[in-house]
Amino acid sequence: MHRRNLLAGAAGVPLLTALPAGLSRPALAQANASRVLRFIPQSDVTVLDPILTTAYVTRHHGFLIWDTLYGFDADYKPQPQMAEGHSVEEDGKRITIRLRQGLKFHHGEPVRARDAVASIRRWAARDALGQVLMTQVAELVAPDDRTILFRLNKPFPLLFEALGKPSTPVCFIMPERIAQTDPNTAIRDMIGSGPFRWVGNERVPGSRVVYERFADYVPRTEGEPSWTAGPKRVNVDRVEWQVIPDAATAAGALQNGEVDWWEQPTADLQPVLRRNRNVVMEIPDPTGLCGILRFNHLHAPFNNPAIRRALFGAVVQGDYMTAVIGTDRSLWKDEVGFFPPGTPLANDAGLDALTAPRDMDKVKRDLAAAGYNGEKVVLIAASDFPSLNALAQVGRDMLTRAGMNVEYVSTDWGSVVQRRANRNAPDQGGWSVFFTFWAGLDMFNPGVSQALRGNGQQAWFGWPTIPRLEELRTQWFDAGDLPGQQRVAQEIQRVAFQEAPFLPLGQYFQATAYRRNVSNVPKGMPLFWSVTKSA
Secondary structure: OOHHHHHHOOOOOOOOOOOOOOOOHHHHHHOOOOOEEEEEOOOOOOOOOOOOOOOHHHHHHHHHHOOEOEEEOOOOOEEEOOEEEEEEEHHHOEEEEEEOOOOEOOOOOEOOHHHHHHHHHHHHOOOHHHHHHHHOEEEEEEEEOOEEEEEEOOOOOOHHHHHHOOOOOOOEOOOHHHHOOOOOOOOOOOOOOOOEEEOHHHOEOOOEEEEEEOOOOOOOOOOOOEOOEOOOOOOOOEEEEEOOOOHHHHHHHHHOOOOOEEOOOOHHHHHHHHOOOOEEEEOOOOOOEEEEEEEOOOOOOOOOHHHHHHHHHHOOHHHHHHHHHOOOHHHEEOOOOOOOOOOOOOOOOOOHHHHOOOOHHHHHHHHHHHOOOOOEEEEEEEOOOHHHHHHHHHHHHHHHHOOOEEEEEEEOHHHHHHHOOOOOOHHHOOOOEEEEEEEHHHHOOOOOOHHHOOEHHHOOOOOOEOHHHHHHHHHHHHOOOHHHHHHHHHHHHHHHHHHOOEEEEEEEOOOEEEEOOEEOOOOOOOOOOOOEEOO
16 A cells, blocks of 8 residues: 555544554553653664764754753854853953853753863864864863863864854763763763753663653743754653654654654655644755765775766766655755855865766776776665665665665664774675765854765764865865855865765755644754643
8 A cells, every 4th residue: 555545544543553562552642741742753863872973863862961052043153052151362262161050960960160171072072173173272171160261272263163063963061970981982871961851761772762851951041942042941841752664654643643743754745744734844954954975985995086986977966856855846956066055165166077967888987997896885774764765775776777786785774873883894794885964054164064074084984084175174264254265165075076075965855744733843953942732
């Protein structure tokens, strides 16, 4: 039975028997209360440490549990959050941040400046922008319980952007003891500083995640909520994540009121949801999502830049985006380079590699000339993540038609997230390529774009070593104005088309769907403060 037929026949039929095992009848009965928000995430959250991974589902989990010193508003500007305010002295080389009074961790201890210092250091070890910041830090200390002091070797104008950016990994504030965990080792204690606390004893892997309102959380008193900035006032007692991999089941549960909010409804089911008067559909993030094919640069065949570069000629971005979101051109864009369309650094340098007429025979010749000799390409794909599964299926077809020897490994997204961290050879548990999306906000510039780094073993998964990209990134930081940054960005894109750290696959705009009795849903990403649910 097709999904549309299933849903058409399910208009008034309870889906209790269709939901995953973790969604028991008692849990769903409890979820009828207006103080419980039931949410279907894009996938299960398998990595709980938001510093250890760039997976968005882990970031969203992180914003429930932890708070940040600064938040980003809808104009992409940092605003004080846990910080009461700050002062900038000595021509920008001495920064003092003062914490708000009354901040507490979930175990009852006050949030102290030394907790923030330890959290900043752990975050900065893994974050692209944080790493640059720390090269300019002469001293980072906590003179007292409410004061964080930066002494810089030279001014770093992006300091507050770095501490407040919502791009992954986010600088979440954790207790000092937890933040002193090695940055490459997962934390085990979910003791947060944010508006919700983790309910670990109700966790059912693959099915259910639960958070409860933290009664002692102190929101800001002034301003209005805007993205991750402003007062984080909580209007529900519980948030229950109900993991439902099957899209038809998820859509039916939303229509029947068994869940309240579905993060990423699939393209084929969106028309059905739009016709339901009890469901609201909207696009929360105007920066969109940019798809990429990520290479493993450590092992053959993609440790050869000529082989990576040859595949630009095989990419048809429209094929990828149509598979993800359908034929409605208002929902996706092609001719997308290494910076999101419509952003200040977007440019057309080298873009003919993607826009010139496609010729698969030439791609095969170019691969042969580059030395490709039938080496196995291990493609790891997320079967339970519809948009990523669509990318992977189109990608498998593209690579196969290009004459590559593809081994298609289909697992859940959590397993992909874990396996992509494996640096072993593909035949020893590693991988050759995987597919993912980055929010446009996370690709705005070289300071935040993890996939555009070339710093080898310290780089994001795939670990490209491209010294010229790193040189240009430094030049971008040193550029004095936007025109100067734009000139550097053009050169960065030219180098990227030569070295191919990844293949850009297009940009699309993902709708979210929630019941009409749910209101005040924040923009940008799934955030759970401000949300109100009526009976």
